[in-house]
Amino acid sequence: MTNLKICIVGPGIVGQATGKAFLAKGFEITFVGVDPKNITDLRHEGYNANLVNEVFNGNYNFDVTFLTVPTPTLDGKIDISALKDASINLGKNLAHSDKYHLVVVKSTVLPGTTENMVIKYIEKYSKKRAGPDFGVCMNPEYLREKTADEDALNPWLILIGEYDKKSGYILSEIYRDFDGPIYRVSITEAEIQKYIHNLFNATKITFFNEMRQIGQKMGINIEKVFNLTSLSAEGVWNHTYGIKDKGPFSGKCLPKDTQAFFSWAEENGFDAKLLKSVIEVNEKIKTKKFFSHQAKSEHERSHLPL
Numbered sequence: 001m002t003n004l005k006i007c008i009v010g011p012g013i014v015g016q017a018t019g020k021a022f023l024a025k026g027f028e029i030t031f032v033g034v035d036p037k038n039i040t041d042l043r044h045e046g047y048n049a050n051l052v053n054e055v056f057n058g059n060y061n062f063d064v065t066f067l068t069v070p071t072p073t074l075d076g077k078i079d080i081s082a083l084k085d086a087s088i089n090l091g092k093n094l095a096h097s098d099k100y101h102l103v104v105v106k107s108t109v110l111p112g113t114t115e116n117m118v119i120k121y122i123e124k125y126s127k128k129r130a131g132p133d134f135g136v137c138m139n140p141e142y143l144r145e146k147t148a149d150e151d152a153l154n155p156w157l158i159l160i161g162e163y164d165k166k167s168g169y170i171l172s173e174i175y176r177d178f179d180g181p182i183y184r185v186s187i188t189e190a191e192i193q194k195y196i197h198n199l200f201n202a203t204k205i206t207f208f209n210e211m212r213q214i215g216q217k218m219g220i221n222i223e224k225v226f227n228l229t230s231l232s233a234e235g236v237w238n239h240t241y242g243i244k245d246k247g248p249f250s251g252k253c254l255p256k257d258t259q260a261f262f263s264w265a266e267e268n269g270f271d272a273k274l275l276k277s278v279i280e281v282n283e284k285i286k287t288k289k290f291f292s293h294q295a296k297s298e299h300e301r302s303h304l305p306l
Helices: 013-024 036-044 081-094 113-126 145-153 165-174 187-218 222-232 254-267 273-285 293-301
Strands: 005-009 028-033 049-051 064-067 101-105 134-138 158-162 182-186
Touching: 005 013, 005 081, 013 028, 013 064, 013 145, 028 036, 036 049, 064 081, 064 165, 081 101, 081 113, 101 113, 101 165, 113 134, 113 187, 134 165, 134 187, 158 165, 158 187, 165 182, 182 187, 187 222, 187 273, 254 273
Parallel strands: 005 028, 005 064, 028 049, 064 101, 101 134, 158 182
Antiparallel strands: 134 158
């Protein structure tokens, strides 16, 4: 499928890394954005780039559009105005096209955004329907800022949230020459997975920072302790530890040790707010019901890796 023409809308760090990776695989890439500097820089580097207000003269002849526009957090809430504008603009362009088109949301968005906002505006302004007229996928990025280009070219995971099987198939074929394993799920599952991915990383960093402050106040070599923890803790070396639906943590060790350490930290004037939250959340979960093993098994079988 390297003959497909791909448009990257929003050539920031993610957009540029994504476009350059596909270009390296032989696809024809055009970058479209609102930042004149990004467009000028890309042109100077020899890439095909246009400002979003540059008219396509009713000839939007791309086969696939990746939406990689920013979705910043303002006043504690996500701002999807750039994604809304991109969706409206894409809808207007697709109104003049008679061929099937694949829309791929790569921006980080909250669950429901792609189906309740992106598809809604594309359908409204294109007068076309998702499914028969255009496909839709949600394709999270897992790029590190300093190594974005390398990460895009060598993904450790390719997640495709598909509106329908045709959409997912086309995108999986586009990624066929990449080495990363491909997983296909629903659009909402892909949206929330990216957030869970980031939230887990943030929580892990915060946990070790909290423990680091305690260790430093005690005057011990806490970095040595962390290195040993990375070897001893099953939650580090067993990638499935804690993710199965087995209810709150229990047993002889975890409940008593979390309580004991938190009480000790409080008595000695150490700040352990995250640990306190861990205990409180676990206690609340004890009162909730969980999926049966049969229901869980059915859910796990619903989407399998290719």
